[in-house]
Amino acid sequence: MSAPEPQPVFRDEVAAGVSLKPQHFEQAMASRAHEIWFEVHPENYLMQGGPRRRGLRQIAADRDISFHGVGASLGGPDLPDTDHLKAIRQLVDDIKPVRLSEHAVWSSIDHTYLAELLPLPRTQSVLSNLVAGVDAYQSAMGRTILIENPTNYLTVHSDMDEADFLLDVSDRTGCGLLLDINNLYLSAHNIGIDPKAYIDALPPGKVGEIHIAGFDADPQFGNRLLIDTHASAVADPVWSLLDYALAHLGPKPILIERDANLPEFSTLEQEVLRAQRMLDRLREPDHA
Amino acid sequence: MHDPYRGLSDFVLNGQASGLHHVFSGPQPEQIAILYRNGYLRACREALEARFPAVASAMGEVEFRKVCTAYVQTSPPRQRTLTGYGADFPDWLSTEVCSLMNPGLVDLARLDGAWLDCLFGLDENPLTALQLNQRIQSGDGLPVSLRLPRNARVVALDHSVFDVWLSIRQGESGAWVPTQPEASHALLWRPDMTVLSRQLDAWEARFYLSFQATDSLEEAAEHFLPATTNDHDLPITLEQYFARLIESGLLIAGD
Numbered sequence: 001m002s003a004p005e006p007q008p009v010f011r012d013e014v015a016a017g018v019s020l021k022p023q024h025f026e027q028a029m030a031s032r033a034h035e036i037w038f039e040v041h042p043e044n045y046l047m048q049g050g051p052r053r054r055g056l057r058q059i060a061a062d063r064d065i066s067f068h069g070v071g072a073s074l075g076g077p078d079l080p081d082t083d084h085l086k087a088i089r090q091l092v093d094d095i096k097p098v099r100l101s102e103h104a105v106w107s108s109i110d111h112t113y114l115a116e117l118l119p120l121p122r123t124q125s126v127l128s129n130l131v132a133g134v135d136a137y138q139s140a141m142g143r144t145i146l147i148e149n150p151t152n153y154l155t156v157h158s159d160m161d162e163a164d165f166l167l168d169v170s171d172r173t174g175c176g177l178l179l180d181i182n183n184l185y186l187s188a189h190n191i192g193i194d195p196k197a198y199i200d201a202l203p204p205g206k207v208g209e210i211h212i213a214g215f216d217a218d219p220q221f222g223n224r225l226l227i228d229t230h231a232s233a234v235a236d237p238v239w240s241l242l243d244y245a246l247a248h249l250g251p252k253p254i255l256i257e258r259d260a261n262l263p264e265f266s267t268l269e270q271e272v273l274r275a276q277r278m279l280d281r282l283r284e285p286d287h288a
Numbered sequence: 289m290h291d292p293y294r295g296l297s298d299f300v301l302n303g304q305a306s307g308l309h310h311v312f313s314g315p316q317p318e319q320i321a322i323l324y325r326n327g328y329l330r331a332c333r334e335a336l337e338a339r340f341p342a343v344a345s346a347m348g349e350v351e352f353r354k355v356c357t358a359y360v361q362t363s364p365p366r367q368r369t370l371t372g373y374g375a376d377f378p379d380w381l382s383t384e385v386c387s388l389m390n391p392g393l394v395d396l397a398r399l400d401g402a403w404l405d406c407l408f409g410l411d412e413n414p415l416t417a418l419q420l421n422q423r424i425q426s427g428d429g430l431p432v433s434l435r436l437p438r439n440a441r442v443v444a445l446d447h448s449v450f451d452v453w454l455s456i457r458q459g460e461s462g463a464w465v466p467t468q469p470e471a472s473h474a475l476l477w478r479p480d481m482t483v484l485s486r487q488l489d490a491w492e493a494r495f496y497l498s499f500q501a502t503d504s505l506e507e508a509a510e511h512f513l514p515a516t517t518n519d520h521d522l523p524i525t526l527e528q529y530f531a532r533l534i535e536s537g538l539l540i541a542g543d
Contacts, residue, residue, distance in 0.1 A: 043369035047408030049439070051481040054411070071368030077293045084368040109297045113365040115331040116300065116324045121292045121311055153320050154312040157292070218323075225320065 016275035017066070018256045018268045019230075025055040027265035029062065036272055037064035037098070039255050043071045045095075046087045056095060066099040066209070066255075067092065068178075071113065074133035074147065075120040076106035085140035092141055099209060099253070101146035101178045102137060104130060104166055119150050122158035122165040134173040146178040146208045151228040152187035162193070163201040176208035179249070181242050182234070182257070186215055186226045195241055204249045212238050212275070213257035231260035234271055243278065251282045300325050301364065332360040335370035340377060340400040342456040343393055351386060358384070371408070375401065392447040392467035399453045399474060399485075402441035406476045406483045409439025414479045414537035433542030435503040440477040440538070442488075442496045450474050450487045473497075479537025489513075503542065505530075 015035035020028055028038060038059060045056055059065065069088065072080045092100065105117040106129075120126050130147075138144055149166060160168070166177055179202065188195040214232030218225035234256065242254070254275040258268055295307025303325060305318035312321065333356040337344045344352045359380055365373050378397035387393045414437065448470040473493035476485040488496065491513040499508035512526050533539050 044371060046369055046371060049409060049411030050407045050478070052408075054481065073368070077291075081368055106293065108368065109293055111366055112297075112301070113368050113370075114297060114300050114324075114328050115365060115370055116327045118296055118300070118324060119311070126292070153323055154317050155314060156312055157310075221320075227323070 014251045014253045014279060016254045016256065016272045016279060017064070018272050019258050020056075020059065020065075021259075021262060022052050022055060023262060024265045024268075025059065028059055031265070031269060033269055033272055033276070035276070036269070037066065037253070039066045039068050039257075041070050042067045042088050042091050043069065045091055060095045060097075064098045065095055066101065066253075067095075067097040068148075068255075069100070069102040070117065071107065072102050072133065072137055073106045073108035073113075074102050074137060075104060075126060075130035076108050076133065077129065078108065078110075079136050080133055080140075081108070081111075082140075085137065089140055089142075099146060100141055100143065101148060101209060102134075103150065104147045104169070105150050117150060119152060119154070119156050121156045122160050122162065124159060127165060127168060130169050131172045134169060134175050138173065138175065144174050144176060146176040148178040148180050148211070149183050150187075151180075151183040152191045152193075153225065153227075155191045161198075161201075162187075163198050167202070167206065170206055177202065177206050178209045178211065179207050179245060179252075180211040180213075180257075181245055182211065182213040182215060182238050183228060185235075185238050185241050186228055189226050196244060199241075199245050199248055202249065207249050207252055209253045209255065210242065210245060210249075211255045211257050212242050214238075229260060230257050233263075233267075239274070242275070246278060246282060251279050254279065296321070296324070300328050329357060329360060331370060332356065332365060332373065335365075335373040336377065339374045339404050340397050342396045342400050342453050343381070345456050346390075346393060346396055346452075347386065355381070355384060355386060377401065391469075392449045392452070395445045395447050395449040395467075396453055396456075398443050398445065399449070399476075402443045402474075402476050403457070403483055403485070406439045406441050406478050409478065410437070412437050412439070412540050415534060415539045415541045417531075417534050419541075420534060433503060434505045434539045435542050436496065436500050436538060437477050437479070437540050440475065440496075440500065442493065442500060443474045443476065444493075445472045445474060446470075448472070454485070477536075477538060484536070505539075 015037060017037035017039055020038035020040050040056060045053055047053055071084060074080065103117050104120065106120060107114050107116060107118055120130065134145065134147060147166065147169065149162060169175065170177055184195045184198055187193055212234045213228065213230045214234055215226045216229045216232060217223045218227050256268060256271045256275060292311040295310040298304040298307050299318065299321055308317045308321055333353060336356050336359065347355065359377060363376060363380060378394055378401055381387045381397050382394045446469060447467040449467050450472065452467065473488040474485055475488050475496055476483055478484065491511050494511040495508045498511055499505065509526055512529060514524055
């Protein structure tokens with residue numbers, strides 16, 4: 001299957017944004033943050049109508065929206081579900097997001113949705129499945145997407161390291177990469193990969209968006225196992241790794257991900273502003 | 289060749305750990321891979337709780353959690369989103385012991401499910417009295433066809449739970465009291481962004497079921513029965529009832 005026409009994976013103007021939840025619709029509409037943008041999981045907006053869909057449409061009229069899918073099962077044993085892709089495409093046509101992204105994981109087998117971002121063994125066979133999944137998704141959307149590196153809690157059987165695996169998919173499909181710094185930090189902590197070597201391996205032109213988020217220690221294993229909860233503020237070591245990534249990759253859209261234990265919107269805005277200041281510093285003359 | 293997908297899905301769905309070593313290196317991967325199984329069960333349970341809040345409240349957390357686990361085992365999600373998960377939960381619930389003990393729970397589930405379906409249903413602009421007057425004054429008369437909003441739901445109930453359901457939804461939940469068998473219907477509809485609901489008289493149920501099935505107000509009107517009480521809130525004539533339909537945002541002008 002041929003990939004859609006390549007498009008730039010990032011825009012000239014890059015800014016910081018935040019996950020958008022229906023509880024924050026009104027504050028998001030009123031936000032005074034100049035360039036703030038919002039990201040949603042499209043799966044949460046696949047209904048015919050109602051206040052949630054209307055709220056998203058209203059915000060999309062004023063602000064950039066990006067879609068971050070969680071249900072496509074791109075690397076699964078079966079191709080992404082065509083009904084699901086059609087539903088996402090209809091939402092894309094309605095909301096017109098500036099970016100589309102999904103996860104380099106799997107979540108479905110035998111028409112059963114497992115509602116988890118399950119890790120992929122990095123073998124040639126699985127690589128082929130992921131390539132086919134990305135091709136199918138991009139064809140259905142009529143545009144290229146970004147795929148996100150997973151959080152690792154266990155070491156999967158592998159023929160290649162994760163950065164090479166994702167870059168291979170990118171080369172074969174034309175998709176870009178979404179670098180989740182929090183996932184990378186947790187993978188480094190949990191299974192011992194080198195996060196800076198991982199970042200160094202990524203060509204800046206391949207990365208179209210960066211995510212940062214909060215994590216929590218596992219209730220059973222404590223700090224030995226860190227969980228990607230998106231339920232707390234971004235931790236200092238993640239900010240530091242973001243700094244390192246920006247120095248290597250240059251300015252990229254940065255998303256503050258928050259999915260649970262939602263604070264006041266103004267609290268999230270403070271994290272957005274911190275990320276925005278990091279982007280602004282890259283534009284200063286001594287960074288030129 | 290061993291299937292790593294099957295190795296992990298067997299664990300997530302059924303807790304069978306024997307295939308995990310086809311996916312993960314290292315000893316006892318199930319100790320950590322339990323994250324995935326717990327995440328799957330939690331996501332499904334939270335989706336059911338979001339769709340059936342009155343059932344969850346009436347059952348209590350411990351019982352509802354047990355029921356959800358059993359349901360997920362029987363009816364795992366088939367769509368790639370959990371927003372609509374649990375469409376057959378009320379029917380499944382009707383076979384469970386807890387529901388045989390408290391059969392009104394099934395009706396609560398029917399009402400909860402219909403409420404969310406209505407909320408997520410099609411947005412439509414109901415015919416207003418002003419629009420109707422304008423049509424009449426311009427000589428256009430009534431719209432050629434009138435129908436119920438596509439987001440409207442007529443829910444058949446076997447027990448007298450409607451008021452209890454409303455109370456729970458409005459946060460006034462007290463102890464769940466088993467209800468008496470009493471067949472009735474409820475109507476849920478959404479003229480704007482808020483779901484409205486009310487219990488129907490027997491003739492009204494026939495009226496709305498006919499209206500929904502035929503998109504014909506004339507056929508539905510054959511079921512109209514004028515009020516026989518002195519309750520001035522009830523319409524006396526068909527014309528008054530028609531006005532009530534418009535006032536409630538229950539009429540959509542067809543194409």
